[in-house]
Amino acid sequence: MAVGKCIFPPMHQVSGIRLGTCNAGIKQSERDDILLIEMVEGGQCAAVFTRNAFCAAPVTVAKKHLGRQPRWLLVNAGNANAGTGERGMQDALRSCRELAALAGGEAAQVLPFSTGVIGENLPIDKLTAALPKALAQLAGENWSRAAKAIMTTDTVAKGASTVIEINGRPVTITGISKGSGMIQPNMATMLAFVATDAKISQPLLQRCLSAAVEQSFNRITVDGDTSTNDACVLLASACAEAPEIMPDSEEYAVFSAAVQTVCQQLAEAIVRDGEGATKLIRIIVEQAENDAEAVLVAKTIAHSPLVKTAFFASDPNWGRILAAVGRAGLENLQLEQVEIYLDDVCIVAHGGRAAAYTETAGQAVMNQEEICVRVVLGRGRACQQVLTCDFSYDYVRINAEYRT
């Protein structure tokens, strides 16, 4: 069960973008496990990928194809095609070739993506056999089905959608994501596919995506494990009537802010659906010397199993938060300057428990389903935010039973 109300939002169709899903039998269930996204000719594609050195075969192929005017994204759930060596590369390339032959393009115009169990060979025959059906399903309205088709341990489908105005003309940004465990994206999240009908050059689209990912998918963590398959793609079909978005323009500022918002909504949905999550924890670190140390402190708190189990128990055991701040490794941290808050309740000040703190006040915050931890370092002006969830029995159960 995801934390909070996770209503799948109304999804605005993106002109120039069609989606098709079907069941290929990879995930051993009746549900769709293949997603195909097609963009019209003349669109642009930007992407960011996992920094895990053991990146999966499809990630390697997608990186290589990114510069070749991609028009198709081919995604399968149920198998990550990671740790599969040369065979995995051949399988990923074959999926591109077969799709291109059916769709009338070049293999290099297909970006492949896989998510699921690591270390088992991709059932490539099942996958390719399903391609004609996925192609036959292509339609602009399939965003909700697409979001469901890429789920693995996810319990809810994840989507975000907005329409902005560029020079008085509407521009749509719509995206989906998946992810629940092995979540500490570094460069990108598990999988997220965002599309817009904006007209924009590829370099500017890439810049926009990289900035948005840094403030969204790179600011969430469920368990600190960076996946081998993380990827986030932004397609721009250029089908909107609005004029082309130019660098350093006001239009770019509006557009990139909207892309960032969609990415943040998709990222937050992943944390809310974190494996076994019962609470959403927003960690804000203020008055840091720079962004890097703010993120470091926030992630040290976010990764502490002791902090996460205390949140699960709704226990205002603030000593564990203080200990995590202390071990984050900041040079010359002045303890007397540090303040820590649970929502508006000050728990730590002047190097110890805040004078006015009461366990009742702390407990009231901890009982909530969504909690904000705010750390004021008193060292500078940088501020960063990281989202995470708690650590429950169900996290252990889900991951102990994952392959059974």
Next chain:
Amino acid sequence: MAVGKCIFPPMHQVSGIRLGTCNAGIKQSERDDILLIEMVEGGQCAAVFTRNAFCAAPVTVAKKHLGRQPRWLLVNAGNANAGTGERGMQDALRSCRELAALAGGEAAQVLPFSTGVIGENLPIDKLTAALPKALAQLAGENWSRAAKAIMTTDTVAKGASTVIEINGRPVTITGISKGSGMIQPNMATMLAFVATDAKISQPLLQRCLSAAVEQSFNRITVDGDTSTNDACVLLASACAEAPEIMPDSEEYAVFSAAVQTVCQQLAEAIVRDGEGATKLIRIIVEQAENDAEAVLVAKTIAHSPLVKTAFFASDPNWGRILAAVGRAGLENLQLEQVEIYLDDVCIVAHGGRAAAYTETAGQAVMNQEEICVRVVLGRGRACQQVLTCDFSYDYVRINAEYRT
């Protein structure tokens, strides 16, 4: 329940060292929660402390007193006196003053240590009221009672003891440790007290301890959380008949190797008793460019909740180990060079699953209570080892219920 047979070993008494324990009512149970260790005049003391910036009040005081010819170690369980601000400092100092007055020494000759819950004031009146009784109990034979008195969430008492020969004369090294959660010592473990009757200068004793800690307590992790109270002390009473141990001598080599062995045994005992542990995992990283990168890779594996839950489930989900190696952040890691073994079973080679690997072989290793993960990086000659345990339902239970 600790992993494996955790028999408390026969403890050789250390001449010049006496120990006394008693119940001060700090831990809310009938058991002893105060330990007093006394060393004769003329001995030397070395110590290493936590690197957590929020170190506890007793750590701050003990660091200050270390250079003042300490003769008494005063330890309480049940309260960490951490996050207690100025009041905590005053309490720690008062405990030193009161003990010194009773024992006939200077306050600066007392090193205080506390372990237990963070953020609550030390019940200083209870502690000082118990001091006369602890002093009355002082005896050389109390090592087993001492090991029990410092336990918190520990399920077994932890000790190690050895007698070596220096120039044909016996020298004893005996120590105790405690710790079970909030364990990723950085510079020292939770608490460990080791004593020897060797004659040795303070600087050489400190060098010996620092080297031993680096290869023992700094190579274990339960949950990646570095405590605010970690400390490891080595007392040398100079009461042995063996001649003084001199720098760079063969005797120093023998002595420091024995100290390291005792520290490693005490450190391993902590991991075996890790909160909720059902398995002991020995992670060896070989052929690294340097020690630092070997430790980095080993600790990335050791801290991965996904790896730890897979071990709990006895699931040979080696993809999670591979993913952890990949995200450790090594520059220019050549995947084709990397090999990963579970005991003697090769699971990863040439960038993917080893050709000869079978799930049956992997499962057989995973079913064991003690498992060795060996990662061969193929980059150099450095080799380091880290010990950890698995991640179970009980870890969540213990830490969710810690304060209830």
